[in-house]
Amino acid sequence: MAFPLRWLLICIAWLLAGALYLRPPVISPSGDFAEAPSAVTSGQGAPAFQKTIVNPDQGLPMVHVASLATMSGGMEAAVWYGGSAECAPDVKIYLSESEHGEQWSSPRVIMTRERAEHDLGRPLQSVGNAILISESQGELRLVFVTIAMGRWSGSQLNTSISKNGGITWSPAERMTLSPFFNLSELVRNRAVSLVSGGWCVPIYQEFLGKFPELLWLNENHGHLEYRKSRIAGGCFTFQPSLVPLDAKSALVFLRDYTDNRRVFLGRSDDGGRIWSKPAPTQLPNPDSGISGLKLNDGKLLLAYNDSTSCRDNLALAISNDQGATWKKLVTLEQETGSTFSYPFLSRSSDGSIDLAYTRKKKEIALTRFNDAWIAEALAALSRVEGGGGNHP
Amino acid sequence: MSATLLHTLYAGLAPWLALSLVLIGRNPYLSRTRVIGSLLLAFFLLRIPLGGWPSFAWCRTLEMNPSLTLTGLLCVALWQRLSGKAIFRREDLRATWIFGAIAALTLYPMGLGLTSVDPYTWGWGPAVAIFTAIYSTVLLIRGNRFGIILILALGGSLLHLQESGNFWDALMDPFYGAASLVGCGYLLLKRARSSIGSCNHLDFQRY
Numbered sequence: 001m002a003f004p005l006r007w008l009l010i011c012i013a014w015l016l017a018g019a020l021y022l023r024p025p026v027i028s029p030s031g032d033f034a035e036a037p038s039a040v041t042s043g044q045g046a047p048a049f050q051k052t053i054v055n056p057d058q059g060l061p062m063v064h065v066a067s068l069a070t071m072s073g074g075m076e077a078a079v080w081y082g083g084s085a086e087c088a089p090d091v092k093i094y095l096s097e098s099e100h101g102e103q104w105s106s107p108r109v110i111m112t113r114e115r116a117e118h119d120l121g122r123p124l125q126s127v128g129n130a131i132l133i134s135e136s137q138g139e140l141r142l143v144f145v146t147i148a149m150g151r152w153s154g155s156q157l158n159t160s161i162s163k164n165g166g167i168t169w170s171p172a173e174r175m176t177l178s179p180f181f182n183l184s185e186l187v188r189n190r191a192v193s194l195v196s197g198g199w200c201v202p203i204y205q206e207f208l209g210k211f212p213e214l215l216w217l218n219e220n221h222g223h224l225e226y227r228k229s230r231i232a233g234g235c236f237t238f239q240p241s242l243v244p245l246d247a248k249s250a251l252v253f254l255r256d257y258t259d260n261r262r263v264f265l266g267r268s269d270d271g272g273r274i275w276s277k278p279a280p281t282q283l284p285n286p287d288s289g290i291s292g293l294k295l296n297d298g299k300l301l302l303a304y305n306d307s308t309s310c311r312d313n314l315a316l317a318i319s320n321d322q323g324a325t326w327k328k329l330v331t332l333e334q335e336t337g338s339t340f341s342y343p344f345l346s347r348s349s350d351g352s353i354d355l356a357y358t359r360k361k362k363e364i365a366l367t368r369f370n371d372a373w374i375a376e377a378l379a380a381l382s383r384v385e386g387g388g389g390n391h392p
Numbered sequence: 393m394s395a396t397l398l399h400t401l402y403a404g405l406a407p408w409l410a411l412s413l414v415l416i417g418r419n420p421y422l423s424r425t426r427v428i429g430s431l432l433l434a435f436f437l438l439r440i441p442l443g444g445w446p447s448f449a450w451c452r453t454l455e456m457n458p459s460l461t462l463t464g465l466l467c468v469a470l471w472q473r474l475s476g477k478a479i480f481r482r483e484d485l486r487a488t489w490i491f492g493a494i495a496a497l498t499l500y501p502m503g504l505g506l507t508s509v510d511p512y513t514w515g516w517g518p519a520v521a522i523f524t525a526i527y528s529t530v531l532l533i534r535g536n537r538f539g540i541i542l543i544l545a546l547g548g549s550l551l552h553l554q555e556s557g558n559f560w561d562a563l564m565d566p567f568y569g570a571a572s573l574v575g576c577g578y579l580l581l582k583r584a585r586s587s588i589g590s591c592n593h594l595d596f597q598r599y
Contacts, residue, residue: 006533006535009539009540010529010532012543012547013528013529013539013543013546014525014529016521016543016547016550017518017521017522017524017525017546020546020549020559021518021521023518023550025517026516026517026557029513121396121400121449121452122449122452122456123443123444123445123449123453124453148454149453149454174555176456176457176557176558178503178512179499179500179503179504179512179558179560179561179564180503180504180566181454181455181566182456182556205504205505207504208505209505211505227513227516227558228510228513229510229513230508230509230510230513231508232508233505233506233507233509233510234505234506234507235505
């Protein structure tokens with residue numbers, strides 16, 4: 001290589017590297033959590049509890065993985081997927097709306113394998129888990145899984161946006177989040193809003209390892225910026241449920257993939273940048289999904305399967321000390337041989353707490369209760385157990 | 393040109409170059425007809441529908457972001473094949489395999505969850521690009537032509553040729569990583585053989 005050419009190439013290399021260095025940074029992998037306890041407190045009224053089925057007459061062989069979001073105007077929206085079986089080509093993502101969590105509209109299809117194939121310009125095997133994010137300007141963002149090949153380990157994450165309450169959706173956009181053929185990124189639990197205007201979405205990978213991650217999303221002048229960070233590595237815990245305690249501190253509840261058969265808990269005090277090593281809690285976990293929520297009085301609520309071996313029940317537990325100890329509050333469902341799984345806790349626009357979950361893999365159930373109902377259940381528990389009642 | 397079209401065109405380049413190389417084959421007598429025919433045939437083979445999709449779409453399903461390094465290396469291989477001149481010398485290839493192997497061993501085990509550190513996230517910041525510029529400078533000062541391929545990765549990332557905005561994807565992909573590990577393994581094996589050979593020679597001289 002001639003001497004002047006060599007130096008010219010070196011100059012070009014550094015000009016390009018300089019341009020890449022000066023390029024505006026992609027969203028930071030940490031931030032101030034904006035999710036505050038509900039301004040509307042539902043704890044001052046009478047205890048309220050109601051249970052509804054979101055999709056009573058859908059008649060699909062399998063429905064699964066519900067998530068909720070509050071749309072502009074206070075309407076609640078639920079999304080889930082359904083079809084002949086998980087990862088089957090006929091699986092579709094459905095959306096239903098409700099004004100007060102009582103009467104749900106007929107489910108309508110918002111994403112299919114064919115639609116995703118068309119938008120992304122490549123063949124796919126199926127669609128899967130989806131969550132909704134209610135953006136600040138009334139837009140709804142759908143973050144959903146597509147499966148390129150195989151089962152869940154062959155999945156990728158995509159996003160689409162609706163500006164008319166979920167009636168029409170923008171073409172799906174794929175996010176590249178993994179270095180190995182962009183394989184095996186999934187979403188399941190509730191996203192948390194950031195002070196900066198972006199979102200922190202708990203995601204996870206299940207390919208060679210199973211581990212929890214965070215997806216940091218931001219819309220910048222119509223351009224989607226994203227990056228991810230890791231909560232923990234290995235093949236121990238996944239499906240994180242993120243619960244902010246304040247702007248900088250957050251807890252993450254994790255599904256157990258080890259023989260511990262316990263719900264795991266990790267903590268960050270720097271806006272999600274560094275996480276403690278997840279440690280087992282008192283609560284059992286039969287390798288199943290969980291969902292956590294911070295209540296207005298600072299207590300933590302967790303929806304989980306109270307078993308180390310099966311999903312035949314669904315229970316609520318409460319912690320008064322940021323997850324150190326737990327009391328089982330109530331068993332919401334119990335039926336031997338059935339499954340009640342993938343709970344999703346969220347706060348509705350009127351301050352009530354919504355819990356959506358998969359009921360027997362045939363229905364999406366929604367339980368709505370308020371803080372007064374929790375206080376009453378806690379008082380009843382204290383009376384029965386003489387003030388004790390910590391989870392065994 | 394829309395970003396989606398640009399990403400699609402770029403993603404099609406590596407499969408087209410690879411398939412063209414295969415079709416041209418190793419025959420030393422290359423006619424213009426054979427070369428043009430192979431390039432065109434490779435293009436049309438990628439358009440053949442399989443299961444309702446062109447075969448190229450299946451390539452996209454597997455790998456949407458062939459690295460700029462891999463694409464550059466395939467360009468060099470095709471150019472060498474067509475011109476009959478060795479553009480990449482032995483030391484250039486050695487640098488290619490060593491860089492690819494080190495990058496693959498840094499990226500994939502940890503990126504796929506071996507530890508709580510995820511090197512893939514470094515690619516969203518400037519660190520990997522700066523390291524690449526430093527390594528490229530060292531190579532170019534030594535007259536190593538792999539440094540030029542690394543410049544292509546820097547330029548391609550700046551031009552957003554790929555669907556991914558992560559610089560690691562401009563630098564590495566599993567195909568280049570696997571080829572580098574095989575290439576490095578071959579280099580190590582060759583070195584071990586030659587050192588065993590020289591030991592035997594010394595032993596022979598001693599006795």
